[in-house]
Amino acid sequence: MTMIIFLVAAGDGAGCTVTGANLVYRQALRGEDACYADFDLGVRGAGEVFGVSSAAHGTTEAGLHSYLQGACRDPHRVDVWQESDRWSPRKRPRRAGQLILVPGDQDGQEPAAIDGHAVQRLLRRWDDEFGLCVVHPGPGLSPSLEALLAAAVPHRILVAHRWTRRDLEATARFVARMDPGVVRFVRCAVFTPESAELTGLTGAQLAWIDERDRELHALAARLGMGQGRVAGVIPVDPVLRWRAQLITDDDVQATKVANEATVEAVEKLLTTALSDDRWNRL
């Protein structure tokens, strides 16, 4: 099964890039070819998350910007297994699939208009080539998101948001005009009252958080973002929080800087994104 996923958020800082990077990383570990396309043409931070310093803020070769302006036939691809500085991803695990990053140009300006046909061609090619392709446009209803939606290539949309009242409300407005059948939500950086991170808080603080958490659940249900439409819940994790990057098995098992629960959450999100049955739960 192949799948194109638009990973979007209503605003900055929801955790799209790091979630998306970990999704394709996990898919590659499963032995499938996976690709991450950085359509966030204004910011270009994906290289850093993958630990590819040569493309930390876009590539010096002809990237997505060049492609969309017609300057090249195919945007430059970074083979993460080869080029990542982090030693563990570079040691490509046996039987892993390809792990490709398609970055923007290092000095590319956000194009004023995007050629819809060019976007469509690109998406179709990726659809043929990769088991999973995560495309991340800029925050909100950016021109790149509009172009992606207009390309009429079958896709699913994962909407990342933080677990706060403000984010829930903004996200509900953001998705209002999208087809609900293809939209699912990813709750990112979620504190739950039983999180290990919350040990050490006073009883009053925990009671307060517990009550607020309950309110958020009720609000989410009211806004049409309840459990039935949640594709994944990514807990707060030190590695994601302090240095947005791939969580490798070594991070969890050897150095233990990351939580196993985070990896499990990403795995679960990946399974949901790729399966019809888990996507349409209720």
Place this chain on the structure above:
Amino acid sequence: MRMQPRRRLLEIWEDVAAACFADGTWRWPEGPDGERDSICDAYQLLTLLYPACELASFRLDSPDQAADDVLEALRPLGDGIEVAKLLLRLMADYLRTHTDDGEPVFTGPSRLSAGDHKLTDEQRRADLTEAFALSVTLTLDIIGFVRVFRASVTREEIRREIRDLEILASTRLSAAMVGLLRSFNVEVFEPQSSRGALLARTVNQTGASDRLILDQLQQALREVRARLRDLTIGSGSSVDLDNPNLLFECGWSWGVIRGAPTVVAAGSIPVSQRRGVADTPLIHASATVIPAVLDLLSPRTRVLGLLDDEQQRLASALQLRMEATCTYWETVALFGDGPWPLEDTPWRMPGGVESESASLAVFQMAMRGLRFRRDRESAFDRVVGILEELALTARITKRPGAGDPATALHVPGFPVALPGSDELGPPLVSHASPFAPALLQRVIVMDALMQGTGAGQRMQRLADRIWTHLEARRIAEGPGQGLWDDARTVFAAAPAPSGPPSWAFTFDVVALLVTAAATTDERPPPDPQLVSHARALLREADHMLEQELMLGLALRGRRPLLGTIEARLRRAREIHDSRPAAAIGLVNSALTELDALLAAREWE
């Protein structure tokens, strides 16, 4: 109370999940030949569904509001959505399995016993009152569950399934109510008959002449008699109650009454209503019906609008019968100015059998009206006395001797003979619902009424002791671990549990925990004396604070201290009406600090 119902319920849910669910499939209780039984299945399903529908903090019908510890307990069944979907599947399975040719069936051969003989096919297929009653509770829970769950569902095939389920459940509910209306009876007898003599002996606790006592009883029963004359639909309506010299008893029997008329009604009522062979009212049967009728009348049923118009009509017909029955037993069991007949345990039943189990069944019906009695406060001590006595003679609060006859009361339970069943084969008995959970259920209900009294404290002690007894009877290991019933640790003579856990027993424990949890959820009304005490303390504290504030100059730099004191008093003022004791705590700590300031000033 030390019972901690919420924690216990979660433990039981964990054990239920472990006992019933493996490799993605649910294991229904099965008879020796793999047959399913509408009563056993209902008890099993209700161990999950009943708390989920009765207690807000256990709800499973909207995945967004399921509590985390609840989902944790059910983890093997999946997450919130999977649990809800599994429940849907189980409900559908139940409703379709126990339907024959489009008509609901209410059989329960596993609840019947013919001694050394085998049940005949006709007996196996007999509709039972217990099944009617249980189906009322179950279908109300199902309809309520899917009504709420529907709101979270968008997938068309699930929505369709929910619609089908609701229709099936509603049909079964109507059929169960019709069944209950057709298994009610009024039996009339002469004062000189053996029944009459027994009744006279029961109510006559003062040694007065039987004739006098019976006259007084007839007087007291006038109202019940008048109500029973008003019965229109169902069985028990054709009995001649006009002869004031005849005595009577009313209530439900074990199945449909012989010659019960068909209930004619519009709408979803099933057409064929099977003929019955049951006859006399049985106190044990009536006691099982009461909770079902109460479920029909509950606020939840009203608020969610679970009944259609026709069902409303049937429900009020059932309410009339339930109230008449409870009033009848209240009149008989609490008769006279001397000791209550009910205090004279064990209760004597027609045929000369007497049992603690019968006392408990009568107690349940007779005490329904206790909260409305004017003399209830003075009755509390006697009520506690009866329950303590029952716990004692049933060997729950007293060590049973070797081969103690009380063992049979618990395992397999008191045998209730089912008159009329011999028309279909060998005479049958049905074992009364488990004694210890039924007793604790009564204790919890009464305890809620007696809060804050000396009798209430005795009740809580008794509740703790019965709970300890029940805990000891959980299955320690093997299939059904953590569930019930393995009585060997308590009664040496009890047999080892055979096969799967007893779902009837387990459900009774769940039901009593639900009652206990519901009463702890209700905050006890604040003691008015405590409220006025809090007010008085607040007045003095406010005054002292004013004084300290007025001496502002001297207190420069100490504002933060006064700030905390002020905040505490503000909070105390907000809550002193609803939680006076907590308010007093706050005021006290504020007073201590204020007084420290004042004492320092007064120090020479």
